[in-house]
Amino acid sequence: MEINGVNFNPQMNPQEMFETQLKVDAHNKENTFEGRQIKNQLDKDDFLKLLITQLSHQDPTQPMDNTEFVAQMAQFSSLEQMHNMSEGFTKMAAFMNNSEAVSTLGKTVQIEVGENQITGVVESVTRGEVPQVLVNGNYYNLEHINAVYGY
Template structure:
């Protein structure tokens, strides 16, 4: 059976590095260059208006792209935190999950297991991990089924539990 390497998942894509340490020029650098150019131009031969307007348009576009990038990054961060809250609802529930097990050198099989969820966390790369009652961390995409906690052989709470919740 062919499997997909988890590193190819969108949520496992490395996050961009911070602005410190980048080799490219930012909007502040662009503005400094423009001001320096204006201060050092020859008064008898000033910059052409069209060239100045083109540079200001480039600066405006750069600033808009930078702002859009910041907004999109905030949106992605919000989605990640919402995913954590969403998956935290699994704590205390029974889940069925799947893993690939090597049968021999040539074959693998899918093995299903049932466990209770103990904890949920977000890794630095945004991946959601789930801690099971057997102290094993699994990837959220390994989940195949979620059930309520079983008591007295059913998914319904016992009469005793129903009375205490009233």
């Protein structure tokens, strides 16, 4: 096709298509957009931003129905309470795991790692998200303990 005396071909050759696809894929794999972190899920802040945007762009001659607004605020409140409960449960689970690990100090435990079974006295405990116990000079995750003996 010729436009104003210039040869113009709107079709890409296979090499150009391949290079373009590589660039598109690389761009899509980035986790940022215009300096903002891309998230896969909406959180309470996103919900509030959507609600504020909706309110600020509503038609003044036909404002949002009061019941709809109250329903959205109730959803927001429920979302925030569920988030707070989830954080509380996470903290409680970590505390319980740490307490369980500490309760094994000085006791004989049976640990199973793959096909191996190790028996020994817990000499030390590390705390944190994944508590570990020191048995026979090696650290093992708490989840690998099969049995605790009280002698």
